[in-house]
Amino acid sequence: MIIGHGGNKTELARELGCHVDEIIDMSANINPMGPPERIKQVIQDNVSVIQHLPEPDARSMVQGFARYHDIDPDTVIAGNGTTWFIYTLPLALKAHNVLILGPTYSDYADACRMHKIEPEFWIAECENGFAPDLEGVSKMAAHADLVFICNPNNPTGVLLDPAFVTTLLQRHPGVCFVVDESYLPFVDDGEELSFIQAGPFPNLLVLSSMSKIFAIPGLRTGFLSGAAGLIQKVNAYCQPWNVNALAQIVIQEMYDHPEQMARFTDKTRAFIAREKQWFLEKKQDFSGLWPVSGHTGFILARLQDQTASQVCKAVGQDRILIRDCTNFHGLNHRFVRFSLKDRERNVKLVASLKKALAHE
Ligand SMILES: Cc1ncc(COP(=O)(O)O)c(C=O)c1O
Structure with a gap:
């Protein structure tokens, strides 16, 4: 490991x-506030679910996420944290040339190396406030088949203008762009900046971690959503019961109470x-x-x-x-x-x- x-x-x-x-x-x-009280209560009230197998594909939880974001549930997969997706994507998408916008979260590169891929990096400069340069990134993306973008980025905190991502998606239709939005719920008006609802792009996947915003990293839950064709490829690598029973109950409950x-x-x-x-x-x-x-x-x-x-x-x-x-x-x-x-x-x-x- x-x-x-x-x-x-x-x-x-x-x-x-x-x-x-x-x-x-x-x-x-x-989240410095810790998990919502409701989550702790739901876990206490539902401990007995560990005696049974949960839904193998976490369908109800997936439907909750899809309903909340008003997207097709067939374009969503639930996983054991976004980490599971990060490590599966290079394999499932049969990537050979991966580009990572850095400096960023190290697991994208570690995931590539696990699958014997040495990723390329486009590294933003401190002098420019770590803002990536569209033309520089675009030039390198032209030679990639998979690009990881973290938005807002860990560890720099840089938030991209949606036009930056949209331009890349349009210019490179044959390249899969993975936008990791794990920290977007912390950003004011994050919903408007999210690419979860950016339906028409056939080359986009979005990662959404539940660990950060709900302060539940130990529960291990996250989602992958995006282009149906890409989701299908990742689905082929999903194991049954990828999300544990308590996590499924908690996340369903959260999406049952959007307010x-x-x-x-x-x-x-x-x-x-x-x-x-x-x-x-x-x-x-x-x-x-x-x-x-x-x-x-x-x-x-x-x-x-x-x-x-x-x-x-x-x-x-x-x-x-x-x-x-x-x-x-x-x-x-x-x-x-x-x-x-x-x-x-x-x-x-x-x-x-x-x-x-x-x-x-
Ligand atoms: C940018 C980013 N994405 C994904 C993850 C993985 O989170 P999880 O697997 O708990 O969803 C982390 C964890 O630190 C992270 O910083």
Whole structure:
């Protein structure tokens, strides 16, 4: 198994000789509000479902997603997190030449390598705020059969203009574009920017993770939607019972109550906007760290003098885990990423970063 992810909470707790619950994990990009109360209740009320096999194709959950987005359920597959799709796509689509817009989430490249494909990268520059250049990307996409685009991007937080993606889709009809929208629910008016409803494109697939917005990474649920022909190819690789029984019940319940979901999403967006504004104001009190301007609750920041490993180690001593971004292709030892939490924990982060950055 390839595990290219960052921070390990258990390892830090072991190093510090404390309980894992004492670690403030700001390295994982999940909703700082935690899961909706309703989800916890649904799990408690439905524990007995684990005694039975769930629907093999998670049909009811798929129908919920399709109804919510007003799309054909036959253009949707539910999976064991979007990770399952990321690792299956290169194989199912028989890709040979994969292009990845970076710096980005490392699993796209790891998935390619699992299938013996060495991907190409188009790397955006820090100097340009990590915004990709359409002409540069388009030139490379012309030689690819599969392109991964993360929008908004992890770890840069960059949000693309929909016209950027539309132009690529139109210019390269023979290339499959996978748009990972796992963090789009955190963005104001994310629904309008989503490509889930972009029906007519025969070369588009969209990834939607439930892990991030609902803070349920342990439940393992996500969706793939898009062009019917491509969905059919991926479906041929799907195993029965790909989504566990509790996850199916929870997600069905969420889509049965769209108004509750919308309320939760709105609250999340307001929460993140407030904490981010607070952090950026506090950040003016200390130097040595420059946040890249992005559209997500997680923040990529460039360090001036210190290395990511030094800063992560220093804040680690305060039992705070942030992401050392050295191993992101296209970044280096001067980048860290952290996900803001509630005010109490964000205050601790600011104090710890200030202290860490004051050390030469
Ligand atoms: C951009 C992006 N896509 C997909 C995933 C995978 O999430 P999951 O498999 O839980 O849906 C992650 C996880 O960190 C991610 O950052």
